[in-house]
Amino acid sequence: MSIIDDVVTRVSPDAITWSKVDTDFYVASRAGEYVGSVDGTADGHFIGFDATSTPIGRYSELKEAQRAVVEWKPEQAREEDRQLSKVLMPIATAAGLVASVTAVTGMLIAAA
Structure with a gap:
């Protein structure tokens, strides 16, 4: 030193x-x-x-x-992530639902 x-x-x-x-x-x-x-x-x-x-x-x-x-400040990032997940969770759920319905519809059409 x-x-x-x-x-x-x-x-x-x-x-x-x-x-x-x-x-x-x-x-x-x-x-x-x-x-x-x-x-x-x-x-x-x-x-x-x-x-x-x-x-x-x-x-x-x-x-x-x-x-x-x-x-x-890592704790700020965790809080921002929690706030963002509150906003994004309903959107992600809706997107998953739409994808599932689309997949099922596609399978029904293909089977007909």
């Missing part, structure tokens, strides 16, 4: 450190623990990933993606 690292650690042990691991691939860590990453795409965008390597968003700027990774 260098003197600078020691000073940074004492001043802000919760500081996020970004390391460029490969071309357009950056990894974030806090006190040696993996926080998330950002990966550049062929079209010049950046995908942010959380600590479980789940994509959290697509961004036009590296700094935007890094900010999103640092500010990401």
